[in-house]
Amino acid sequence: MSDEKNGPSDKRSSKEALMANLREANRNRRPRPAPPAHAAKAETSRRPVKPFDFSTLPEYRELRMQRAAADMMGIGNPFFRSHEGLAAATTMIGNRTFLNFASYNYLGLNGHERVNAAAKAAIDRYGTSVSASRLVAGERPIHREFEEKIAELHGVEDAIAMVSGHATNVSTIGTLLGPRDLIMYDALIHNSIAEGARLSGASRVSFPHNDWRFVSQTLDKVRHQYEKVLIVIEGLYSMDGDFPDLTRFIEVKASHDAWLMVDEAHSIGVLGKTGRGIAEHAGIDPKLVEIWMGTLSKTLSGCGGYIAGTSALVDFLKVKAPGFVYSVGLPPALAAAAITSIDLMLEEPWRVAKLHENGQFFVEEAKNAGLDVGLSEGYAVCPIIVGGSAQAAVLAHRIYERGLNALPIIYPAVPEKAARLRFFITSLHTREEISDAVRITAEELEIVRSAGSVLQQLSAR
Structure with a gap:
């Protein structure tokens, strides 16, 4: 006898019920998370990872060609x-x-026994580094001593020192100027000025070398379009060995409500009867210039840069300039070497x-x-x-x-x-x-x- 409960129709209904239950379970199941991207990549590709070959850059190939031509x-x-x-x-x-x-040791002070002794004494007292930004943990008395010495040398109220001359210009210009402003700089200006102007986002005009008339005529036409205007020149141009007519540039900036910045990297210790720079050489009151910039690596036997001017300018840069706020303080030995170099320059x-x-x-x-x-x-x-x-x-x-x-x-x-x-x-x-x-x-x-x-x-x- 056959069992009616296990007939063909019952088998079909049981199978359909089982499939329905499986479909329902699949609908309620949470989706499985996708594998991490790196895992998926590893599964699809087992090729070894290689760093980028910089020798394939067109610029590097050009450099190699130049070297081959020299050879x-x-x-x-x-x-x-x-x-x-x-x-x-x-x-x-x-x-x-x-x-x-091929040396910037203009006054022969780098290596002087007094300069060396001052640097060594600073190392004995402070070590070779202040290890941090001056804003948080790197301030030392010798920093203020150096900045006061620089301010006195330039005949202005105060100064701020940074660990790189190039970064001093980039950071200062980028802090003070922005997209609503205009920067005019000499065609032969140092790269640090041009880079600072570019990174600031301000409009830029490179004017013909030492041509204060061009600057004046340009500002006659466009000054009203900008909030702030900065004119940048050098005290002594490092490629050509000449200098600007400081009196004329001061007249131009004053008549157009602009700021004047003078980079004295190569003129401190070189121009002026006592080496105080282009203001002394031209017989000009240094307070008529808004921003004085200089470096320690030429006359001052060190490494780094500084800005000198009013107390308000220095106070502002000390809390706003990234090259100062986020960078380590000047090594004490370099500050000591620069202080002694200034003393020797004035004494001799x-x-x-x-x-x-x-x-x-x-x-x-x-x-x-x-x-x-x-x-x-x-x-x-x-x-x-x-x-x-x-x-x-x-x-x-x-x-x-x-x-x-x-x-x-x-x-x-x-x-x-x-x-x-x-x-x-x-x-x-x-x-x-x-x-x-x-x-x-x-x-x-x-x-x-x-x-x-x-x-x-x-x-x-």
């Missing part, structure tokens, strides 16, 4: 040469002594006088030798303009072979037809050393120019 012309790399001791009027490179015209005026004498002598000797010194006024910085970049590089190599160290400045740092060797004169150079440097340069330049067509062919490859 083809037999030119060694003039940059990053390792000096084995103090670089002053002479220097030791590769166990060989060179006449050295012969250093500034000797620097002026040496600079003028270099320019006179160079002109007598038929060399092109461009715009140089004979204050510490003197270019010898060669022409093409290839010629400048070859000339630098040839004088180096003869024991003279002066570096080439080539395109794009300067226009291609204005490539040059740049000579920095110090108070420690002797007249004989200056005469030898000029003579060697003139002799080698004549040889280089006689082979000019060959150089052009090689550099074009």
Whole structure:
């Protein structure tokens, strides 16, 4: 007998009920979380992870091509040469002594026994670093001592010191100016000024070198469009060795309700009877300039930068400038070295006088030798303009072979037809050393120019 309860129709109904229950369970089940992205990637690809190859950058390939061209012309790399001791009027490179015209040690104070002693004493007292931002844990008495010394040197109310000259300009300009403002700067201004202006978001105008008339005429037309206007110039231009007409720029900024900023990186210790800079040189009240900027790495035997001006300006920057607020305080040894360098400069005026004498002598000797010194006024910085970049590089190599160290400045740092060797004169150079440097340069330049067509062919490859 067959069992009716287990017939075909009952089996179908049981199966349908089971499927219905499974469908209901699936509807009520929570969705399963997706695997992490990195896990999914690992499942789909087992290829090894490789860092980006920066040698594939077009800019790097161009650099390699330039180096290959230099190798083809037999030119060694003039940059990053390792000096084995103090670089002053002479220097030791590769166990060989060179006449050295590639140092910013304008007054010969870097390495002075009093400067070294002050730095060592600061290390003994404070250590090599203050380890933090001055705002939170890095303030030391020597910081204020240095800033008061700088303010006194410039003849203004106060100053603020930062750990980088480049960052001082970038941070200060970026803090004070914004999208509703205008920044006008000299066409030959330092990169730090141009970068600060770019990052500020303000409108920017690069004006022809030292052309205060252009600045005035431009502001006549556009001043009303902006809230704040900043004009930036240098006290002494590091590529050309000339300086602006400070009196005229002060008149322009005053008549257009603008601010004036003067970068004195290369003019402190160089311009003025006592080395106080372009205001002393021009006989101008320094309080007529809103912002003075300078660095420690030239005359002041250290590293870092500063802003000098009113107490209000300094108070504002100390709580708003990122390069100060978020950066470690100046190492005590550098502050001590700079303080002592200022003291020595003022105590020994012969250093500034000797620097002026040496600079003028270099320019006179160079002109007598038929060399092109461009715009140089004979204050510490003197270019010898060669022409093409290839010629400048070859000339630098040839004088180096003869024991003279002066570096080439080539395109794009300067226009291609204005490539040059740049000579920095110090108070420690002797007249004989200056005469030898000029003579060697003139002799080698004549040889280089006689082979000019060959150089052009090689550099074009």
